[in-house]
Amino acid sequence: MEYVIGVDLGTSAVKVLLVDRNGQVRGEWTESYPLYQPHSGYSEQRPDDWVEKTIVALRRVWETAGISPESVVGLSFSGQMHGLVLLDGDGNVVRNAILWNDTRTTAECREIEEKVGRKALLATAKNEALEGFTLPKLLWVKKHEPHLYERARTFLLPKDYVRFRLTGHIAMDVSDAAGTLLLDIEKKTWSEEIARAVDVDLALCPPLVEATALVGTLRPDVAEQTGLPASVKVFAGGADNACGAVGAGILAEGKMMSSIGTSGVVLAYEQSGEKDFAGRVHYFNHAEPDAYYIMGVTLAAGYSFDWWKRTFAEDVPFAEIVKRAAESPIGANGLLFTPYLVGERTPYADADIRGSFIGIDSAQTKWDFARAVIEGITFSLNESVEIIKASSKTIDSVVSIGGGAKSAEWLQIQADIFGIPVEKLKNEQGPGLGAAMIAACGVGWFDSLNQCADAFKQVDAVVEPQSDAVAKYKELFSIYRDVYPYTKEMAKRLKAFRP
Ligand SMILES: Nc1ncnc2c1ncn2[C@@H]1O[C@H](COP(=O)(O)OP(=O)(O)O)[C@@H](O)[C@H]1O
Numbered sequence: 001m002e003y004v005i006g007v008d009l010g011t012s013a014v015k016v017l018l019v020d021r022n023g024q025v026r027g028e029w030t031e032s033y034p035l036y037q038p039h040s041g042y043s044e045q046r047p048d049d050w051v052e053k054t055i056v057a058l059r060r061v062w063e064t065a066g067i068s069p070e071s072v073v074g075l076s077f078s079g080q081m082h083g084l085v086l087l088d089g090d091g092n093v094v095r096n097a098i099l100w101n102d103t104r105t106t107a108e109c110r111e112i113e114e115k116v117g118r119k120a121l122l123a124t125a126k127n128e129a130l131e132g133f134t135l136p137k138l139l140w141v142k143k144h145e146p147h148l149y150e151r152a153r154t155f156l157l158p159k160d161y162v163r164f165r166l167t168g169h170i171a172m173d174v175s176d177a178a179g180t181l182l183l184d185i186e187k188k189t190w191s192e193e194i195a196r197a198v199d200v201d202l203a204l205c206p207p208l209v210e211a212t213a214l215v216g217t218l219r220p221d222v223a224e225q226t227g228l229p230a231s232v233k234v235f236a237g238g239a240d241n242a243c244g245a246v247g248a249g250i251l252a253e254g255k256m257m258s259s260i261g262t263s264g265v266v267l268a269y270e271q272s273g274e275k276d277f278a279g280r281v282h283y284f285n286h287a288e289p290d291a292y293y294i295m296g297v298t299l300a301a302g303y304s305f306d307w308w309k310r311t312f313a314e315d316v317p318f319a320e321i322v323k324r325a326a327e328s329p330i331g332a333n334g335l336l337f338t339p340y341l342v343g344e345r346t347p348y349a350d351a352d353i354r355g356s357f358i359g360i361d362s363a364q365t366k367w368d369f370a371r372a373v374i375e376g377i378t379f380s381l382n383e384s385v386e387i388i389k390a391s392s393k394t395i396d397s398v399v400s401i402g403g404g405a406k407s408a409e410w411l412q413i414q415a416d417i418f419g420i421p422v423e424k425l426k427n428e429q430g431p432g433l434g435a436a437m438i439a440a441c442g443v444g445w446f447d448s449l450n451q452c453a454d455a456f457k458q459v460d461a462v463v464e465p466q467s468d469a470v471a472k473y474k475e476l477f478s479i480y481r482d483v484y485p486y487t488k489e490m491a492k493r494l495k496a497f498r499p
């Protein structure tokens, strides 16, 4: 039996899946790494942590599955998007990576809007200047750490850096490059116009490849460390949301995905790259060549849940917290939560907003708070569902992936808040599966990602919305929506007191 490997470089951990020709997951291994948040709004990771942990996970996955490593024929990647990795001329990392959920770059976003022009930005990059994207981070380093910027010769995104270290080849795939704000989304080339306007040398941009492209094989030293054969074919791979969409079979119009990882994402397939969504949603190239997707992003989805657990119930496992939270009624006995712990993206592009609990009552317990957190995260995702529905897409169901899809109770809350049936897959690791599917097509097992998805995607259950719950959540959602405008100015005034 032959196998392929999908590596998902997430924000909380690297998750490696070993998959056979029938799409059965034969092995899984996860290695976590720290996130550094020295100030409010800052979020960094050490790129070499990603490499070290990926190498450990690649060895452990075949060892624990008890297979011969010689039977692994292909490998590909899915990665957290937008993070800036700067390399010097010798391929060494110049500073810690600045991640997608780092919001220190509001001034740089305004600078991009002013110099490129919002109209030109939306025509070429198809997206607004948001703090999370890569170009504002590049400009921040240029302004605040000029000595480091001068040393930089190339910039990469997180999974591209790991792939470079594993194969020795420098490249960035188009689906991830779409999140830099430097890509001409329709032409799939670096935009000279944007680079010139903000005075960034295009020589910093790496060669572009499709997510499905073969980029090389493993370096001999990496083969030795991982125990895998040096002949393993390595395919570029894509942005985690693009790969999540591949793994969830979002490869045709009318299909939608919700992902609750560290971030929260609601995504829909888009055949054309020529539309104008006026920046209301992110509009990126898919991992499938010549396809696109639109999505809305909640910055702190699983991250809010993580924060709550860390702060109020450290020793209680996630699954147990969800179970206890589900015992609290819909609306958590009158408590509402907004998940703006690190600012927000969709629908409020606001780096200064912070979260709230509204309606605290002496009768509430800590499990009401847990329920409010879970509901608040899902309300935030529902803002994106509403925008996508309004963009004239007919959506019959949503495929749920990510850590948040592990709990049946949370899947029911998603179905009830979205008012749409929610599909649960056998394995919630959509991005890792999508990466494995890219490798499976690359080594010739399938002719197309669509054909591979038909064989690999395994729906475990469909969770139907319950009409009583849908009605109650509709009412709660309208209260939830009022919290942002009422707290916006207060959050700005509190900024001076944040660490
Ligand atoms: N059993 C569970 N039930 C619900 N949510 C969970 C469970 N286990 C983990 N999570 C949530 O999933 C998140 C991790 O999801 P994951 O998709 O692995 O994230 P990432 O890709 O960002 O590393 C955690 O932050 C946590 O909030």
Ligand SMILES: O=C(CO)[C@@H](O)[C@H](O)COP(=O)(O)O
Residues within 6 Å of the ligand: 010, 011, 012, 079, 080, 081, 082, 100, 101, 132, 179, 240, 241, 260, 261, 262, 263, 264, 265, 282, 297
């Ligand atoms: O910034 C975005 C998408 O624009 C995030 O979705 C990142 O891609 C990180 O994803 P997770 O670690 O939550 O999977």
